Amino acid sequence: MGSQMNVLQVVPELNAGGVERTTIEIAEALHIAGHVAHVASAGGWMESELMTHGTVLHKFAAGSKNPLRMAFATSRLIDIIKKHSINIVHARSRSSAWSAWRAARRTDCAFVTTFHGIYKANNPLKRTYNSIMTKGEIVIANSEFTKAHIIRAHRTSPDIIRVIPRGVDMAQYHPASVTGGMIARQRQAWGVSPVQKIILLPGRLTRWKGQTVAIRALEKLPENFTLICLGDARGRNQFVETLRRLAREFGVDHRVKFPGHSTDMPAALMSADIVISTSIQPEAFGRVMAEAQAMGRPVIASALGGSLETVKPGETGMLVPPDDPDALSVAILDISDWRDYDPVAARAHIMGRFSKKSLQAATLRVYQDLL
Numbered sequence: 001m002g003s004q005m006n007v008l009q010v011v012p013e014l015n016a017g018g019v020e021r022t023t024i025e026i027a028e029a030l031h032i033a034g035h036v037a038h039v040a041s042a043g044g045w046m047e048s049e050l051m052t053h054g055t056v057l058h059k060f061a062a063g064s065k066n067p068l069r070m071a072f073a074t075s076r077l078i079d080i081i082k083k084h085s086i087n088i089v090h091a092r093s094r095s096s097a098w099s100a101w102r103a104a105r106r107t108d109c110a111f112v113t114t115f116h117g118i119y120k121a122n123n124p125l126k127r128t129y130n131s132i133m134t135k136g137e138i139v140i141a142n143s144e145f146t147k148a149h150i151i152r153a154h155r156t157s158p159d160i161i162r163v164i165p166r167g168v169d170m171a172q173y174h175p176a177s178v179t180g181g182m183i184a185r186q187r188q189a190w191g192v193s194p195v196q197k198i199i200l201l202p203g204r205l206t207r208w209k210g211q212t213v214a215i216r217a218l219e220k221l222p223e224n225f226t227l228i229c230l231g232d233a234r235g236r237n238q239f240v241e242t243l244r245r246l247a248r249e250f251g252v253d254h255r256v257k258f259p260g261h262s263t264d265m266p267a268a269l270m271s272a273d274i275v276i277s278t279s280i281q282p283e284a285f286g287r288v289m290a291e292a293q294a295m296g297r298p299v300i301a302s303a304l305g306g307s308l309e310t311v312k313p314g315e316t317g318m319l320v321p322p323d324d325p326d327a328l329s330v331a332i333l334d335i336s337d338w339r340d341y342d343p344v345a346a347r348a349h350i351m352g353r354f355s356k357k358s359l360q361a362a363t364l365r366v367y368q369d370l371l
Contacts, residue, residue, distance in 0.1 A: 005035040005367055008086045010077065010100040012063025012093050014044035018166060018287060019092050019116050021046075022359070025167060026090075028053040029360035038084060040077060040096070056084070063095035065129075070099050077103035088367050092116060097132040110370040114140040114164075117284045118149050118305075127153075138366050140164050142285045143306040162366055165309070166285045167359030168350055173294040175343070178270040186264075186271040190257050196226045197336060200272035202265070202288045203279075205233040205258070210278030210302065211243050216325035219250040221332060227252075230268060232261040269295040274335055277301040280323045286310050293317065294350040296343025300331045310354060316346040 007030055009023050024046065027037035031053045039055055040062040050057060058080050062073050077099055080086065089104040091097035091113045104111035113136035121127040133139070134154045139161045141147040147163050150156050171177075184194075192198055199218070203209040211229050218227045233240045240258065247253040262268045269275060275292035277283065282305025289310045292299045299317035301307035311317045318335055320327040335341075 005030070005088065005371065006038065006084055006086045007035060007088045007090060007367060008038040008040060008058075008077070008080060008084075009090045009092060010040045010062050010096045012096050013042045014039075014046040014050060016046070018285075020044070022114070022116070022166065023092060024050050024053070025169075025356055025360060026363050027055045029364055031055070033364060036084075038080065038086065040073075040080060040100075062099065063093055064099075065095060073099035074102045074106075078106055081107045081109050088112060088370055090114070091133070091136070094119065094130060094132055097135075101132060101135050110137060112136040112138045112140065112366060112370060114142070115146050115150060115284070116142055118146065118282065121153065130154075136160070137370060138162055140363070140366065142166050143309055145282060145305045145309065146284045162362070164359055164362045164366070165306075165354050166287050166290065167356035168287075168290050168294045168354055169356045170294060170347075170351055173266050173269075173291050175270060175296050175347070178267050178295075182264075182267045183271045186267050190226075190228055190259055190271075192226050192228075192257070195224060197224055197273045198271060199225060199227045199332060200230060200268065200275045200292075201227065201278060202230045202262070202268070202275070203277070204231040205229065205236055205240055205243070207239060208279060208281045210280045210323065212246055213278045213280065213323055213325055213328060214276060215243065215246050215250060215252065215256060217328040217332065218247075218252045218255060220325065220329035223255070225332070225336075226255045226257065228257045228259065228268075228272070230259060230262050265291065266295060269297055272297060274332060275299050276328070276332070277307060278322075278328065279304060279307075281305075283307055289317070290350050290354045293346040294354075296347050298335050298338060298341050298343075298346070300328065300335060310350075312349060315342075316349050 030037040037055045040058045042061050043059045088110045089100050091100040113133045119130040134156045141163050247256040275297045279302050285306040293316050301311050302322040303319040313319050318331045320331050
């Protein structure tokens with residue numbers, strides 16, 4: 001890999017999320033390759049995991065929209081870059097990218113950004129705020145869909161964009177890691193009998209994730225189908241009550257469960273008969289669909305965004321029109337009777353294109369190219 005690199009990733013915090021998970025995965029890859037990983041962040045409950053990879057954590061409020069705090073963060077980052085001979089600054093969030101970019105410019109340090117999602121822009125001010133993510137010498141997009149959005153929204157040259165999909169940890173998400181006893185306990189915790197077919201919809205409880213579509217589809221399915229809406233509300237209690245009311249209105253409230261956040265997603269996925277993503281807006285990548293296929297589960301996703309890349313219709317799952325309960329219910333019935341479905345092929349599909357190792361190797365290549 002050449003001489004040692006000192007890479008500084010800048011993220012607002014280290015709590016649950018795709019940005020944080022990828023930050024840790026790249027820190028791990030740098031450490032294994034003999035480089036030094038630095039992270040500037042306010043910290044969070046994932047700190048301890050980050051530190052197991054020999055990472056140097058610089059703990060302060062690295063992300064803010066407040067001009068004074070941004071100036072303070074810029075100053076701190078400049079000090080870190082100089083003190084630790086940082087070669088590359090990698091910004092993963094808009095709120096911390098402005099300070100990171102300014103610090104990189106003032107120290108003549110290489111600068112790279114990653115689009116982890118699709119940032120909405122309803123006015124010129126928001127578009128300007130979002131544009132910081134296009135200022136990387138190399139801009140990483142987490143899917144072809146995200147790349148197209150960057151080009152369309154910001155007129156960024158395709159030449160500086162690298163598509164590096166989110167990576168699934170294939171060791172963690174392995175069918176062999178989940179025992180029959182774990183599945184039985186998970187189903188019991190959900191209050192689902194052994195004869196019920198489980199439709200699992202992972203994702204935080206928010207309107208655009210399409211839980212309403214899944215509940216309306218459930219009404220059209222036989223009584224032996226149960227819907228598990230797996231995810232937390234993050235304070236959206238009014239929306240949760242809307243979902244419960246809708247379930248009562250359609251007469252399926254006894255077949256819809258809201259167990260909250262899962263601490264063991266591999267076990268949750270293996271306990272499901274079908275895993276669905278009913279988003280009514282495009283997912284930038286669609287992590288859940290990739291993880292479910294890695295576990296050998298058949299999937300159904302809205303034909304939008306990143307799911308168009310991660311799901312192979314007729315091979316690893318099915319795609320349906322978004323916000324269409326009728327199409328979703330038909331697909332669920334079809335996939336529940338999919339006798340020649342091959343879970344090994346589904347896992348191989350994810351291993352080939354969407355593994356954590358692929359993400360790590362491709363990102364380290366970007367760093368090497370920058371130098």
